[in-house]
Amino acid sequence: MTTQRALRAISIVCFALIFGGAATAQAADALPSWEDGKAKESIIAFVANVTQEGSSDFVPPNERIAVFDNDGTLWAERPMYFQVLFALDRVKALAPHHPEWEDKEPFASLLKGDVKGAMADGMKSVVEIIMATHAGMTTAEFETIVSDWIATAKHPTTKRPFTEMVYQPMLELLAYLRENGFKTFIVSGGGIEFMRPWSEKVYGVPPEQVIGSSIKVKFEMHGGKPVLVRLPELDFYDDKEGKPVAIHQQIGRRPIAAFGNSDGDLQMLQWTTAGQGPRFALYVHHTDGEREWAYDRNASMGRLDKGLEEAKAKDWTVVDMKQDWKVVYPSTTTSSTRAQDGFTKK
Amino acid sequence: MTTQRALRAISIVCFALIFGGAATAQAADALPSWEDGKAKESIIAFVANVTQEGSSDFVPPNERIAVFDNDGTLWAERPMYFQVLFALDRVKALAPHHPEWEDKEPFASLLKGDVKGAMADGMKSVVEIIMATHAGMTTAEFETIVSDWIATAKHPTTKRPFTEMVYQPMLELLAYLRENGFKTFIVSGGGIEFMRPWSEKVYGVPPEQVIGSSIKVKFEMHGGKPVLVRLPELDFYDDKEGKPVAIHQQIGRRPIAAFGNSDGDLQMLQWTTAGQGPRFALYVHHTDGEREWAYDRNASMGRLDKGLEEAKAKDWTVVDMKQDWKVVYPSTTTSSTRAQDGFTKK
Numbered sequence: 001m002t003t004q005r006a007l008r009a010i011s012i013v014c015f016a017l018i019f020g021g022a023a024t025a026q027a028a029d030a031l032p033s034w035e036d037g038k039a040k041e042s043i044i045a046f047v048a049n050v051t052q053e054g055s056s057d058f059v060p061p062n063e064r065i066a067v068f069d070n071d072g073t074l075w076a077e078r079p080m081y082f083q084v085l086f087a088l089d090r091v092k093a094l095a096p097h098h099p100e101w102e103d104k105e106p107f108a109s110l111l112k113g114d115v116k117g118a119m120a121d122g123m124k125s126v127v128e129i130i131m132a133t134h135a136g137m138t139t140a141e142f143e144t145i146v147s148d149w150i151a152t153a154k155h156p157t158t159k160r161p162f163t164e165m166v167y168q169p170m171l172e173l174l175a176y177l178r179e180n181g182f183k184t185f186i187v188s189g190g191g192i193e194f195m196r197p198w199s200e201k202v203y204g205v206p207p208e209q210v211i212g213s214s215i216k217v218k219f220e221m222h223g224g225k226p227v228l229v230r231l232p233e234l235d236f237y238d239d240k241e242g243k244p245v246a247i248h249q250q251i252g253r254r255p256i257a258a259f260g261n262s263d264g265d266l267q268m269l270q271w272t273t274a275g276q277g278p279r280f281a282l283y284v285h286h287t288d289g290e291r292e293w294a295y296d297r298n299a300s301m302g303r304l305d306k307g308l309e310e311a312k313a314k315d316w317t318v319v320d321m322k323q324d325w326k327v328v329y330p331s332t333t334t335s336s337t338r339a340q341d342g343f344t345k346k
Numbered sequence: 347m348t349t350q351r352a353l354r355a356i357s358i359v360c361f362a363l364i365f366g367g368a369a370t371a372q373a374a375d376a377l378p379s380w381e382d383g384k385a386k387e388s389i390i391a392f393v394a395n396v397t398q399e400g401s402s403d404f405v406p407p408n409e410r411i412a413v414f415d416n417d418g419t420l421w422a423e424r425p426m427y428f429q430v431l432f433a434l435d436r437v438k439a440l441a442p443h444h445p446e447w448e449d450k451e452p453f454a455s456l457l458k459g460d461v462k463g464a465m466a467d468g469m470k471s472v473v474e475i476i477m478a479t480h481a482g483m484t485t486a487e488f489e490t491i492v493s494d495w496i497a498t499a500k501h502p503t504t505k506r507p508f509t510e511m512v513y514q515p516m517l518e519l520l521a522y523l524r525e526n527g528f529k530t531f532i533v534s535g536g537g538i539e540f541m542r543p544w545s546e547k548v549y550g551v552p553p554e555q556v557i558g559s560s561i562k563v564k565f566e567m568h569g570g571k572p573v574l575v576r577l578p579e580l581d582f583y584d585d586k587e588g589k590p591v592a593i594h595q596q597i598g599r600r601p602i603a604a605f606g607n608s609d610g611d612l613q614m615l616q617w618t619t620a621g622q623g624p625r626f627a628l629y630v631h632h633t634d635g636e637r638e639w640a641y642d643r644n645a646s647m648g649r650l651d652k653g654l655e656e657a658k659a660k661d662w663t664v665v666d667m668k669q670d671w672k673v674v675y676p677s678t679t680t681s682s683t684r685a686q687d688g689f690t691k692k
Contacts, residue, residue: 062552139594183554196598206408207598208529209554214595219587219613226616228594235595241565248485248574249560249581250596252542252553267565270572 070188416534
């Protein structure tokens with residue numbers, strides 16, 4: 001081998017090392033938990049299309065913005081939103097400091113284990129519980145509370161940690177998009193500070209790419225040290241029409257791909273697909289009552305009704321969880337009997 | 347050369363190609379427009395410190411968040427904030443559609459060229475002018491208006507395009523930090539949608555890393571197509587105590603480095619430096635009345651008073667523009683007589 005030939009070999013190998021990753025990621029195996037079928041094909045075709053240099057549909061990496069709903073899209077949302085379960089646990093933990101809650105609704109019912117009774121006033125009850133449990137401390141204190149809870153709490157029926165109630169196929173999809181130059185964002189109706197302490201570790205989505213509902217915070221000096229205090233006042237409700245608004249205010253650029261599971265995500269999918277050039281919209285349809293939960297048009301949480309109609313009319317991708325996903329949840333570190341959990345497809 | 351030796355050579359060259367960039371960037375020449383001195387040294391020492399793997403001060407790349415004020419820190423702010431000049435131009439452009447402005451302040455005075463008279467009511471006048479010129483259209487329409495203006499408007503005294511009134515040493519600093527794994531954000535009192543159309547091209551800061559003041563927007567369907575309409579209502583004022591609040595809500599992680607030029611940036615610098623581990627705070631001090639403008643304690647815009655005291659007390663870096671910067675503005679594409687412009691140091 002001459003030196004010239006060696007240098008040529010070096011260039012080729014370096015090129016392969018540097019750029020080979022993207023090509024490999026485009027192979028079908030980047031989504032091993034997805035069954036072959038229309039949903040998987042539509043994802044791969046879209047990514048191939050926008051990343052093909054020289055093509056008229058090519059989208060430069062800085063414009064490859066993908067937005068994901070969280071509850072019901074990246075992780076489960078049954079028996080109720082996990083953040084509500086967190087809030088109920090917080091009510092129990094805080095009860096000793098609030099003797100007045102014994103006679104005060106919705107806390108009194110909650111502490112007797114009567115969740116349905118506590119929710120008698122609907123949204124008003126939820127807001128009271130959220131404000132009592134999510135405000136009145138510094139942002140650093142709240143981050144610790146969430147981190148401790150997520151590290152220890154278990155799902156009421158599956159007994160899994162909540163961070164293992166995420167959808168394995170969606171984890172693969174997030175990684176696949178990032179390997180292809182996409183910047184992935186979460187745009188959730190859930191609380192922004194409830195997701196940020198663990199979103200990077202679990203989803204690979206850093207705090208600055210998490211958008212959600214928020215309460216107001218106030219800058220104060222405590223003993224010469226600046227803190228941000230969480231106030232019992234809604235700042236922004238990131239659902240329905242709020243999602244495109246939050247995307248505009250926080251990202252400032254229209255996404256080219258959007259992923260959701262409910263009518264609460266519809267405006268986000270509409271806003272995303274109304275842009276110029278190639279666009280992608282996907283609904284996760286909860287069809288698997290055995291491995292997960294089956295619900296759509298008549299659900300009280302995560303209702304998918306109008307969105308399903310619009311998806312059909314506009315030929316958006318609809319994932320049939322039962323048909324399209326080989327597994328639902330990732331294998332656990334605590335359980336070696338994954339196949340027996342009923343989480344893998346028989 | 348044997349094949350084995352060739353492979354070994356390949357590995358070494360690849361390693362150098364992949365990792366060599368960062369090492370080169372750490373050389374002093376990454377900041378060629380900065381005079382050698384305390385300010386430049388403090389920047390380089392901080393970056394070397396947090397990027398030194400194995401050191402107790404090492405900060406992983408995902409936590410290397412740097413925040414920059416815009417007006418007076420990344421570009422000039424005289425004779426008044428450039429966004430105000432934009433608003434005044436918009437009043438003139440819109441006047442034919444608003445015959446009522448002839449008798450209505452602050453517009454009547456403005457249209458007669460009496461800026462001082464127009465500002466007689468202070469903040470109230472400014473808000474009226476901003477709302478009349480920044481609201482009432484879709485977000486896409488406003489983006490076009492800003493893009494057109496920034497491409498054509500000239501600074502009243504230097505006659506330069508406003509995008510050439512940015513500070514060359516700060517452009518180098520932004521690039522130097524990014525080459526060392528930092529994520530750079532703008533956190534400005536200025537309007538977020540006034541900066542986003544050009545921040546990526548001029549500063550290398552993409553829209554999703556721009557934070558600023560904002561007005562409310564509303565999701566609407568216009569003829570079956572979703573749009574966001576800009577409303578004449580303040581959403582968030584990103585100044586003073588607002589800056590740490592916005593950093594928390596939009597980044598969700600405390601920066602490790604903060605750069606400002608006025609008392610309006612003080613809380614951002616306090617919040618940044620109050621975190622654990624190595625932190626960096628820098629004030630740009632406007633000391634150069636010849637090449638730029640000299641002002642600090644008694645300025646009506648960009649006042650630096652309390653901040654200067656705190657910087658001294660806490661040993662923050664203070665850039666003396668006259669001493670520390672070899673050049674102020676980048677060389678222009680339109681002018682080949684840069685040295686004669688008075689922008690380079692004699």
